[in-house]
Amino acid sequence: MKLASIQAAENKLLLQTYERNPYLFVGGQGVFLRDENGNDYLDLLSGIGVSALGYAHPAVEDAIRRQSGRLLHTSNLFYHEHTADLALRLTEISGLDRVFFCNSGTEAWEAALKLARANATRLRANGRTIGTKFLALDHSFHGRTMGSVATTAKVKYREPFDPVMPGVEFVSFNDVADLRAKFSNDVCGICIEPLQGEGGIHPISREFFAAARELCNSTGALLLADEIQCGMGRTGKWFAYQHYGIQPDVTAIAKPIANGIPMGAMLCTSDAALAFTPGMHGTTFGGGPLACAVAIAVIDTMKRENTLAHVEQVGEFFRAKLSELATRHDCITDVRGMGLMLGLELNSAELAKQVTQQMIERRIIINRTSDTVLRFLPPYILERQHVETAVRALDEILKASAALAGAAPAGEKAHG
Ligand SMILES: Cc1ncc(COP(=O)(O)O)c(C=O)c1O
Numbered sequence: 143m144k145l146a147s148i149q150a151a152e153n154k155l156l157l158q159t160y161e162r163n164p165y166l167f168v169g170g171q172g173v174f175l176r177d178e179n180g181n182d183y184l185d186l187l188s189g190i191g192v193s194a195l196g197y198a199h200p201a202v203e204d205a206i207r208r209q210s211g212r213l214l215h216t217s218n219l220f221y222h223e224h225t226a227d228l229a230l231r232l233t234e235i236s237g238l239d240r241v242f243f244c245n246s247g248t249e250a251w252e253a254a255l256k257l258a259r260a261n262a263t264r265l266r267a268n269g270r271t272i273g274t275k276f277l278a279l280d281h282s283f284h285g286r287t288m289g290s291v292a293t294t295a296k297v298k299y300r301e302p303f304d305p306v307m308p309g310v311e312f313v314s315f316n317d318v319a320d321l322r323a324k325f326s327n328d329v330c331g332i333c334i335e336p337l338q339g340e341g342g343i344h345p346i347s348r349e350f351f352a353a354a355r356e357l358c359n360s361t362g363a364l365l366l367a368d369e370i371q372c373g374m375g376r377t378g379k380w381f382a383y384q385h386y387g388i389q390p391d392v393t394a395i396a397k398p399i400a401n402g403i404p405m406g407a408m409l410c411t412s413d414a415a416l417a418f419t420p421g422m423h424g425t426t427f428g429g430g431p432l433a434c435a436v437a438i439a440v441i442d443t444m445k446r447e448n449t450l451a452h453v454e455q456v457g458e459f460f461r462a463k464l465s466e467l468a469t470r471h472d473c474i475t476d477v478r479g480m481g482l483m484l485g486l487e488l489n490s491a492e493l494a495k496q497v498t499q500q501m502i503e504r505r506i507i508i509n510r511t512s513d514t515v516l517r518f519l520p521p522y523i524l525e526r527q528h529v530e531t532a533v534r535a536l537d538e539i540l541k542a543s544a545a546l547a548g549a550a551p552a553g554e555k556a557h558g
Contacts, residue, residue, distance in 0.1 A: 170197025243429025248285025258331030281341030343485025378454030
């Protein structure tokens, strides 16, 4: 039993930071993961929004093979062939002008926070009145490093590490009046996830996003969009902010960029970019040849295969199926999301936990976030038949659970 011996060794050797599910995956193909016994699992989570092109995609394998045989690392003291090529693609798809490469989401978000502070320092040097405060949103999640946890709403992520970065105030989600009340010349940046992920798949409202843009314009503060989970095609557009027609000054991306090879990036306007001068920020591994080569392959594949349109279509189909499911089960209180970033809210955390568990027992991987929300972040290459399989399984599980609880499914309930 390989799994048992690995579990025992990990229990002894690793910091106990994760509650892993007891499954040992050894391979994958398309939208399926394979365990040590050769069983395939339909993966509707893609490694928390990472494996966008699924597993063993030939374009990704090819890029890794080619680049690993040539050059893995140079450091940022030298040039390599792929940095500018990837930066060009990212600026074209984002509408932003400049890129800083790093290795993870939280690192991209730290770069965004530092840029906002440095931008304010630069503006003050030019005689403008602007402070150092950040506004962040309730239910936000921005990562695990000190600046990221400081801008993350959930107390349990912050409190054990107090004091985290000071000067962050939280605004009620989508509450424009609260945003206006808390905004002032003291603020150097407003932090937004256009579609909140860990917080429970909550889209920002158009009014709130527009107000944040207008307030930042009025003082020179930067509008920071965390697209680490919702960006790079996840919602059917390259960036979730593109659904709103509102351009941030800065965006942070990571997860799917290089389909599993660690990579993050902070993109910004050419004006904001002036705040960083040589030596002010950096990283040893960021934007290395392997990650860049793979990211180029991912973007080019998505363009060639028209993946954004596919995400939009399958996402709409998925959402419609979930909404239809909601009409048949009283325990479903909401269906939210965009593209292939979807959430199904249940009326009980215990039920959400049981459903997640039973789905994986049926070899379908989903995840629960914010206690009551079943989260779906499948690979972009998901097909309708996979959606049908998953929704059928959810239906059966919810029916069985309702029967067990002695309450029959609602039948005629109207639901959005
Ligand atoms: C919106 C958002 N921001 C930041 C992060 C942190 O990214 P990473 O885990 O790569 O540091 C995550 C990770 O889930 C995220 O969803």
